[in-house]
Amino acid sequence: MIDGVVRIAENEWEVPCGYLPGMRVPGRFFLSESLGRILEPGALQQLANVATLPGIVKHALAMPDIHWGYGFPIGGVAAFSLEDGVISPGGVGFDINCGVRLLTTPVSLQDISSRKKDLIDQLFHVVPTGVGAKSSQKLPTHALDEMMIKGARWAVENGYGNERDLVRCEEAGGMKGASIKTVSAKARQRGIPQGGTLGSGNHFLELQVVREIFDPVAAGAFGLQEGQVCCMIHCGSRGLGHQVCTDHLKLLEAATKKYQIKLPDRQLACAPISSPEGRDYFSAMASSANYAWANRQLITHAVREVMEKMFSIGYDEMPLVYDVAHNVAKIEEHHVDGKRMQVCVHRKGATRAFGPGSVDLPLELSTIGQPVIIPGSMGTSSYVLCGTTTAMEKTFGSTCHGAGRVMSRSQAKKRLSGKEVAANLAKEGILVRAPHENAIADEAPDVYKPSDEVVRVVHDAGISRLVARLVPIGVIKG
């Protein structure tokens, strides 16, 4: 482990105040010893930077998929007092509400095996993917406004889903506090042609099979059965969210000076949550998050239509397990030093993992906990976990969001060709489609930490509990 870090439990480590000048609280992160060997000093420094921000409460936190990002480390979580705390786009990222959802189907691998290639091809055809991809449908301006205010509800009201989908989304697929006035004309221009597109980079649509159930009660409540084919969708707020982050970063840079906030990294530009600049960023971020939920709902609809036609199954026979945001800041109530208090929780590359009894859980899951969806990489398992009381106590109800990269994109391209990666995966029965082979090399399985190890750590640390393991059978890469 990196010098200066103190072990406080089997998988829990502390970065003490004083590790960097100006830290207001200690940093805490969750990591096994083996994952600790690949922890980058840059990521740890970013965690310590977060601890210097005004109004931070308890700890600056990082999940076991911690890695070097910009502003917050990826895997970073921090909560700020509403009275004297700040809000920062550096704690959310450019891809606001980049998130993941899991859709179940009533079919098994055997039911689809003879038509698997055709299925992947059809999904690739209906979901615009990769650099420069535009939506096949032209959204009118008022539809964009409604997407930003209502989120997934806009999609459901317009025939792209059902009411039950909303119950199975974090925040019911739409954050309160969105305001279209805070979203620039530029952001809107980028948002209009991209509704229902997947994007590129680490975004994907993956067909999976439930291979193992660890917790039959929770799996039953989530609607998961062994052998069932599922579809995982990972994407975000596209150019609209990216532009909102760019625009407000500039505004908050000026606010940082205005409120005389001293920062170790310009990307952590911030303003008091209660200031006009802070409130405007929150509203614009919520608008982008809602656009992202509507976007994932549009993709879900496209997937269901393909499945309906190909396998004669009903639209409502493909319910959502859950939809979670990875990059977002939200006002939540948590226990801090024995008191309930409202805080602004930033999660950047981290997943909300609310335990049993929490608000915002659908009634049927209130005794179980919130479903947590952890994608693996193309060749490795993805996991469904469940939020816990320990997460509520230790991490403001948060856990990891994925496997976490270990190899840069430039290294990946030098080492592996997309064709080789695709051929190797095909031998394992995993079909890959992408607009270009580079997208496959960039996101090959071994550029990520082993997802098994990352979820083992969050399970052992108690900040979420294993429910099911899914294996990939077909992937569409952005």
Added chain:
Amino acid sequence: MSFTELSHTADVKIQARAPTLEALFSDAFQALMQVMYGNDRKEGTRREFTLHADNHESLLVDFLSEVLFISEVDGLVFSHADITISRDELHAILYGEAFDPLRHAGGTEVKGISYSGLIISHDTNGYMLDILLDV
């Protein structure tokens, strides 16, 4: 044109060195276009804009963010840029062509231009830059 892609686990870190500030900005622009669309980029159409910012780092972030915006909304892929910088003002003329999926789909979308680790410095040999693109 000279820039190097440095190792960064999640994103794309670019390092450049150039004799003038304009050439340095042009290198960063080329790096952005190469990451997004690869090397096969031709000219034919042009776009022009002027920006103001009170320091070189902000000027560069604003410039690249504007290129990103125009490229995305107008569906254009740029091959080169004529850049003039005087004090707090940047004037750019971009030359490019329409996005062609057959030639330009091999890159990665850039989500934003980050201030984290952004350094512009200069010595007697010219200007140096480290910049991180979020992909």
